[in-house]
Amino acid sequence: xxxxxxxxxxxxxxxxxEEIRLGPDVTIVTDPEKSMSAVDINGQHIxxxxxxxxxxxxxxAVDGRRHLKATDSDSVI
Numbered sequence: 001x002x003x004x005x006x007x008x009x010x011x012x013x014x015x016x017x018e019e020i021r022l023g024p025d026v027t028i029v030t031d032p033e034k035s036m037s038a039v040d041i042n043g044q045h046i047x048x049x050x051x052x053x054x055x056x057x058x059x060x061a062v063d064g065r066r067h068l069k070a071t072d073s074d075s076v077i
Contacts, residue, residue, distance in 0.1 A: 005055055005059045022039070025061075026061045027039070027064045028053045028057065029064045029065065030064075030068065031047070036048075
């Protein structure tokens, strides 16, 4: 999946070559099961990198991400 941002509009290109266009009203969320950032497009989570998430917030997207804590007892965190 590639993400391109032009003039506060985000373009996602899917694996099959389809381009999806989103305005600046997109919200970035955290998927706690995968520990990844994503955007919701038509009810489907599209996973993005943290760099892409940061670029989207600069372009006007709502940053709904949350920090996750490791709860495993042998975690180094």
